[in-house]
Amino acid sequence: MEKLFRWNIILAALHAVQAVAIIVLSKPDLGVQTVTTSFLSLDTLASTAEKPVLVSATRSLFDVNxxxxxxxxxxxxxLAHLFIATRYRKTYEANLQKGINKVxxxxxxxxxxxxxxxxxxxxGIFDIGTLVLMFVLTAVMNLCGLIMEVTNQGKEKxxxxxxxxxxxxxxxxxxxxVFYIVGSSRFGDGGGPPTFVYYILFSIFLLFNSFAINMYLQYRKKGKWADYLYGERVYMILSLVAKSA
Structure with missing residues (x-):
């Protein structure tokens, strides 16, 4: 437990340094993307009184960096690691003994x-509706991990x-x-995103799947994963690598 405490302190400090570095080193005019929205709009030129014509229209909403x-x-x-290492430490360590880490x-x-x-x-995904859905689906995926731990506490099956x-x-x-990357490569004038985007997507995809594998091994109690604390340390390492990739 003491080792995990030190890990949380170190990760809290490391992520804070990374955040400050990004804020200080980033340039306001680089990496700016425009979030858009798409909707149906009446084509006044093609429409007639008897036959209105609806077309897809896209409008810019705001810029983000x-x-x-x-x-x-x-x-x-x-903040999460700092909270775990300080105010939440006793509850955190007690929950680890039960095979759960809610935070x-x-x-x-x-x-x-x-x-x-x-x-x-x-x-190249700028539509606000798509972005919101991607955020929510990823959140649901992780909250399902919480449900997995809550519902299976102390159960053999x-x-x-x-x-x-x-x-x-x-x-x-x-x-x-995949749809957007393939579409951009096939129909875009520039031949698709830069090569580094593919590397980022592939590496993050592998790392994200590693979290699911870690949980699977925990519940199957394979090798070192029979100890829940070992899986907790693996989560910490995966999180650090994924967010730093």
Whole structure:
């Protein structure tokens, strides 16, 4: 437990430094993306009194800077680790003995969802409705992890329903990414996103799936994962690597 306490302190400090570095080093005029909305609109030129013609219209809503999203999920992570290491420490350690860490899932539901929106903007997804759905689906995926731990405390036979639902919710944003990337590569004038975007998407996809694998191994009690605390340390490492990738 003492080792986990030190890990939480270190991660809180590290994520705080990362957030400050992003804020200080980022340039306000770089990484700016315009969030849009699409809707049906009457085509006044093509429409007649007898036959109105509706067309899809897109309007700009506001600009966002990707660095703000990156700094935001670092700040969320830092505050969560600091909370766990201080005010919440006793409850945290008691819950670990029961095989649950509630704060982890609440933090993931905010930080991972924010990260997914940032990746979406990087991939060329600017529609606000799509961005909101991607945020919510990622949050649902992580909250299903919380439900998994709450409902299976002290049980010999594991109920995998919430795990399966979480995986379905979690894979949906990645399917959307594929549609946009393929569409951009096939129909875009520039031949698709820069190569580094593909590397980012692929690496984050692998890391996100690693969280699900870690939970699976925990509940199957495979090898070192028979000890819940080992899985907790793996979550910390995966979180650090995923958010720093």
């Amino acid at each position: 990707l660095s703000c999203f990156v700094a935001a999920f670092f700040i969320i992570c830092s 982890r899932w609440y933090e993931y539901s905010l930080s991972a969802s924010t990260m997914m929106v940032a990746i979406a903007l990087l991939a 594991i109920n995998w329903t919430s795990y399966i639902v979480g995986c379905i919710a979690g894979i949906a944003p990645w399917i959307v990414y």
